[in-house]
């Protein structure tokens with residue numbers, strides 16, 4: 016690391032090194048990892064750690080015109096800043112700005128020699144003349160005594176920016192009761208400390224928390240368990256072991272400090288924890304083969320769970336744009352909102368009368384009634400017992416901004432309103448909130464635009480069918496398409512019943528029967544082949560039916576069967592899909608049905624395709640769509656055995672009826688997650704469970720719940736999970752028709768994934784996005800534990816399979 020004298024070979028090395036750097040990018044390197052007292056860094060010069068891992072120099076973030084001293088991964092082709100020195104005070108001219116050792120400190124000064132940033136180590140000590148700054152390969156910039164390298168005066172690991180690097184401590188100082196915070200950037204263009212941070216819980220429970228504005232905690236990791244190597248509320252950490260992401264994460268408690276620290280076992284792994292400016296703490300890995308950062312997980316998982324994400328008087332939803340201002344309010348900084356930085360929140364368009372002393376207390380202020388999924392945080396309860404009294408309480412207090420009266424309980428809010436979540440379209444179940452606005456705002460809110468909404472609703476209710484019928488008529492006369500408002504691509508055809516009758520030759524060619532009706536093959540006049548599903552037992556209103564159908568129609572993914580159109584004439588409800596030539600997977604997979612068994616490569620491609628389709632439904636759709644009925648019957652294969660998922664969106668389309676049919680349908684039950692039976696809320700993780708069950712069938716080529724597939728008298732999934740969790744040869748699980756012609760690594764991977772997917776506790780199951788990454792081979796998974804639930808029902812399978820309630 017230190018070069019005492021220049022030998023010829025060393026000189027050659029330096030020249031070579033310089034040459035390499037020139038050919039790399041715009042940054043010219045210093046060719047050394049050290050800034051000593053006679054050197055300085057400016058312009059496009061940089062310092063590189065001895066192993067070439069990290070580089071330090073000036074950089075310009077995003078579209079900003081400001082420059083900062085930062086540190087980045089040298090080997091990562093996309094500039095990825097892990098540390099910034101002068102976060103709050105940029106410089107503007109890098110050619111005249113200088114970073115150098117001055118009076119024992121590392122100091123950045125601008126063109127006028129004004130110090131902008133410094134390590135602020137008390138100066139004047141004996142070693143101040145010999146101090147040197149060294150950039151180490153773990154990303155630590157160390158200021159130390161040049162004569163005695165074990166005397167460390169300052170290190171960047173003690174002053175992190177938004178990134179917690181492997182090998183650095185996330186500390187709690189027991190002497191000052193202070194936690195060290197990892198603080199987000201304000202925005203992609205501005206590395207100044209933002210509102211979000213994470214730190215060790217200052218109450219000394221061994222967990223990590225995320226914090227808004229240094230004061231409000233909004234997510235807890237749960238306590239650390241060294242045994243299972245995971246936080247109690249982040250059990251997916253357990254799954255990520257071995258290969259690239261395997262780490263040694265530990266909690267250490269000493270006399271003066273406690274800290275978390277982690278290392279990746281594979282030192283070539285480029286990965287980090289950081290606090291995103293969205294308020295989510297993320298673990299990201301650089302995948303060199305695709306030259307991209309991949310988020311392995313983010314916490315909290317939902318954007319709207321981030322405290323204050325939309326700022327004061329903003330409301331949040333899970334779709335872009337994530338935030339809107341409440342009625343009567345506007346963004347405090349429209350530029351920031353355009354850049355998706357919402358935390359500045361919203362301000363009143365018109366001052367309250369109460370704040371205008373010439374008007375007098377409360378005069379001229381009124382309340383706007385609004386519905387949200389929740390009420391704002393930090394309510395204050397009052398003694399008021401009627402709605403009128405509640406309102407009066409709020410009117411009388413000038414700082415009161417809103418009230419709610421629910422279950423005879425009056426709550427008022429003082430000051431800014433935070434964390435409101437918007438209702439989904441058409442949802443009328445939300446909570447009522449009365450927001451105080453200047454009278455002129457109420458007038459404008461309830462004039463033109465708002466009045467229309469008020470009027471349309473009663474009309475829609477009373478004469479909705481008539482209007483819709485009329486609209487249908489007009490639309491069908493015109494072009495027979497309903498044009499979805501946003502995407503022209505997703506336009507659906509509204510078919511007439513008799514056209515479909517003709518196309519399907521009076522519903523003569525049956526393709527199959529699901530729980531929700533028969534499917535028929537048909538041919539349209541233009542020659543294209545379609546599959547027509549006649550829905551039974553639909554109890555959805557006309558309007559909602561159309562809303563849901565148009566949502567399904569907009570979904571477009573190669574692993575999903577495309578919806579082309581629909582027919583809705585009274586009780587006749589039909590869906591028209593692209594025809595997928597080879598039919599459903601069960602016909603090609605299971606013993607006795609398939610003439611020719613699917614080879615291993617095809618099975619693996621099917622599992623990956625289905626995972627991609629599901630991940631798309633869960634993670635990329637406007638509203639996350641839970642399929643609810645994953646099973647081989649709903650996986651269709653095209654001519655190249657490429658899988659396409661059918662029947663997605665039906666769960667919402669059919670409403671309550673769906674789950675009733677689902678849980679009483681014999682064939683489906685073996686795929687249903689335990690939460691279907693226990694009656695708790697269904698999340699996308701229910702699909703993950705069904706998917707896991709299906710993976711086991713892909714491996715074995717037999718139905719899980721067929722007695723013929725029992726092994727040693729045990730329910731197959733139980734037996735399979737035991738083999739996997741005990742690390743027995745997974746080839747035992749394999750379909751014998753494959754004669755062992757498989758990729759052993761892929762079989763292992765699928766079996767482990769399947770077993771993680773069927774864990775009883777849904778939080779332990781991976782997300783579909785993670786499943787895709789694992790099956791693609793980017794991440795490895797550890798040996799899953801035995802799913803407890805299965806073990807229990809394994810002995811009493813008959814009750815589970817045939818009589819759910």
Ligand SMILES: *[C@@H]1O[C@H](CO)[C@@H](O)[C@H](O)[C@H]1NC(C)=O
Nearest residue numbers: 040041042043057058059060
């Ligand atoms: C970097 O600095 C060197 C020396 O001042 C100069 O020759 C070179 O053009 C600079 N490169 C860029 C991209 O500014």
Ligand SMILES: *[C@@H]1O[C@H](CO)[C@@H](O)[C@H](O)[C@H]1NC(C)=O
Nearest residue numbers: 076077078079202203204354
């Ligand atoms: C920079 O500006 C371009 C064009 O205005 C925009 O597309 C891009 O998203 C901006 N990048 C950042 C990081 O703000």
Ligand SMILES: *[C@@H]1O[C@H](CO)[C@@H](O)[C@H](O)[C@H]1NC(C)=O
Nearest residue numbers: 058059082107108109110111
């Ligand atoms: C710094 O100097 C280089 C050439 O020496 C020049 O190309 C570059 O534009 C200058 N940068 C700034 C920010 O003035």
Ligand SMILES: *[C@@H]1O[C@H](CO)[C@@H](O)[C@H](O)[C@H]1NC(C)=O
Nearest residue numbers: 107108111125126127128129
């Ligand atoms: C250096 O910083 C000082 C104080 O912030 C400022 O007044 C001065 O204009 C800056 N000089 C340059 C060249 O940017």
Ligand SMILES: *[C@@H]1O[C@H](CO)[C@@H](O)[C@H](O)[C@H]1NC(C)=O
Nearest residue numbers: 160162163164165166167168
């Ligand atoms: C270097 O400093 C350490 C403590 O900071 C001390 O223990 C050691 O004796 C010093 N070594 C020399 C050669 O001065």
Ligand SMILES: *[C@@H]1O[C@H](CO)[C@@H](O)[C@H](O)[C@H]1NC(C)=O
Nearest residue numbers: 189190191192193217218219
């Ligand atoms: C730190 O907190 C502990 C317990 O909460 C308390 O006993 C101690 O006095 C505090 N120390 C300081 C310096 O505030």
Ligand SMILES: *[C@@H]1O[C@H](CO)[C@@H](O)[C@H](O)[C@H]1NC(C)=O
Nearest residue numbers: 210228229230326327358359
């Ligand atoms: C954050 O807290 C500080 C005081 O601790 C306060 O002045 C500031 O307004 C807060 N920021 C927001 C966005 O509420």
Ligand SMILES: *[C@@H]1O[C@H](CO)[C@@H](O)[C@H](O)[C@H]1NC(C)=O
Nearest residue numbers: 263264265266267276277278
């Ligand atoms: C993990 O890290 C801790 C603390 O640094 C250390 O004590 C332990 O030996 C490490 N374990 C392994 C398996 O490397």
Ligand SMILES: *[C@@H]1O[C@H](CO)[C@@H](O)[C@H](O)[C@H]1NC(C)=O
Nearest residue numbers: 189190191268269270271272
């Ligand atoms: C803790 O701090 C005290 C006082 O600052 C010091 O004497 C002691 O050596 C420290 N303990 C450790 C383990 O560093």
Ligand SMILES: *[C@@H]1O[C@H](CO)[C@@H](O)[C@H](O)[C@H]1NC(C)=O
Nearest residue numbers: 258259281282283284285303
């Ligand atoms: C470490 O990671 C690199 C790159 O991800 C990989 O090529 C290498 O095989 C890994 N080494 C081990 C021992 O797993």
Ligand SMILES: *[C@@H]1O[C@H](CO)[C@@H](O)[C@H](O)[C@H]1NC(C)=O
Nearest residue numbers: 365366367368371372373374
């Ligand atoms: C205060 O009230 C008076 C009288 O209604 C009005 O003319 C004035 O514009 C108001 N001022 C503000 C700042 O709203």
Ligand SMILES: *[C@@H]1O[C@H](CO)[C@@H](O)[C@H](O)[C@H]1NC(C)=O
Nearest residue numbers: 395411412413414415427429
């Ligand atoms: C308004 O209510 C808050 C909370 O109840 C109270 O602290 C404050 O003093 C009240 N202000 C007035 C003017 O009554």
